[in-house]
Amino acid sequence: MLSKNQQIIFDIIEKAKEPIKAYSILFNVQKKGIKAPLQVYRALDKLVEIGKIHKIESRNSFVACKNSNCQISKATAFSICESCEEVSEISDNKLSKYLKSFQNKAGMKFKKYNLEFFGLCKKCSIK
Amino acid sequence: MLSKNQQIIFDIIEKAKEPIKAYSILFNVQKKGIKAPLQVYRALDKLVEIGKIHKIESRNSFVACKNSNCQISKATAFSICESCEEVSEISDNKLSKYLKSFQNKAGMKFKKYNLEFFGLCKKCSIK
DNA sequence: TACATAATGTTATAATATAACAATAATTAA
DNA sequence: TTAATTATTGTTATATTATAACATTATGTA
Ligand SMILES: [Zn+2]
Ligand SMILES: [Zn+2]
Ligand SMILES: [Zn+2]
Ligand SMILES: [Zn+2]
Numbered sequence: 001m002l003s004k005n006q007q008i009i010f011d012i013i014e015k016a017k018e019p020i021k022a023y024s025i026l027f028n029v030q031k032k033g034i035k036a037p038l039q040v041y042r043a044l045d046k047l048v049e050i051g052k053i054h055k056i057e058s059r060n061s062f063v064a065c066k067n068s069n070c071q072i073s074k075a076t077a078f079s080i081c082e083s084c085e086e087v088s089e090i091s092d093n094k095l096s097k098y099l100k101s102f103q104n105k106a107g108m109k110f111k112k113y114n115l116e117f118f119g120l121c122k123k124c125s126i127k
Numbered sequence: 128m129l130s131k132n133q134q135i136i137f138d139i140i141e142k143a144k145e146p147i148k149a150y151s152i153l154f155n156v157q158k159k160g161i162k163a164p165l166q167v168y169r170a171l172d173k174l175v176e177i178g179k180i181h182k183i184e185s186r187n188s189f190v191a192c193k194n195s196n197c198q199i200s201k202a203t204a205f206s207i208c209e210s211c212e213e214v215s216e217i218s219d220n221k222l223s224k225y226l227k228s229f230q231n232k233a234g235m236k237f238k239k240y241n242l243e244f245f246g247l248c249k250k251c252s253i254k
Numbered sequence: 255t256a257c258a259t260a261a262t263g264t265t266a267t268a269a270t271a272t273a274a275c276a277a278t279a280a281t282t283a284a
Numbered sequence: 285t286t287a288a289t290t291a292t293t294g295t296t297a298t299a300t301t302a303t304a305a306c307a308t309t310a311t312g313t314a
Contacts, residue, residue: 104206108252110245117239
């Protein structure tokens with residue numbers, strides 16, 4: 001169960017349909033009484049922790065999770081268009097299976113990963 | 128060929144042997160006459176562009192490239208210890224081959240990717 | 255030379271994120 | 285159901301990361 005602030009902030013992110021930044025969220029929720037950056041960041045931290053949202057690290061922005069399984073596994077993959085900045089979450093069983101079981105040469109076993117692909121989306125590659 | 132500032136900043140990063148942050152670099156190069164953040168960020172941008180260094184996006188820090196091939200391909204993968212923050216660049220042909228050729232369902236072809244694995248390094252997993 | 259491009263220097267400011275402390279709400283254990 | 289514990293909230297101040305704008309100098313090239 002999400003707390004009041006968590007729910008407010010999650011709703012904004014989910015409605016956004018595109019990555020949204022913390023201070024843009026803040027601007028959007030000020031009418032609902034959330035006035036300080038920290039209130040936003042705390043909710044974001046929690047939402048990331050429970051897998052309801054993901055942070056797009058290269059863009060410092062946040063999106064709602066579109067899958068069901070990464071809530072547990074913290075295995076995230078995104079495609080990012082370098083022209084229009086469209087971001088979409090990749091859901092590919094083969095890819096996630098491969099990466100989840102990946103072990104590096106030092107024998108380090110990983111608990112989670114984040115993968116960001118960059119390129120041009122369909123629309124932008126036509127232009 | 129690196130310019131004067133680029134070389135100074137690259138040397139710092141290479142010597143560091145661990146990810147280093149922009150303002151930490153700035154502190155280290157002030158005795159050499161580089162006084163402003165922008166001077167550091169411009170050199171960093173260029174060094175990232177030519178593949179001499181990589182940015183660890185989840186940590187806002189920079190490391191020298193340990194491979195030879197990602198200078199061209201911009202295909203980067205790192206393992207990050209969540210306890211001691213040790214970062215190492217992964218060099219795994221099978222992995223990079225797989226990811227370079229990855230296509231998502233929308234048929235989007237990618238020019239580059241960045242992958243960050245998180246877990247506990249050998250040392251930290253013993254404790 | 256003259257033109258273009260890349261790099262530098264400098265000041266100011268924008269954007270992103272956390273520290274520290276106090277109060278309140280929700281959960282759990284006795 | 286009271287007490288203890290944990291999670292959440294509110295608030296102010298500040299730290300950290302990054303870029304805008306403009307002027308100047310160096311380097312490469314026709
Ligand atoms: Zn997800
Ligand atoms: Zn696009
Ligand atoms: Zn590299
Ligand atoms: Zn470690």
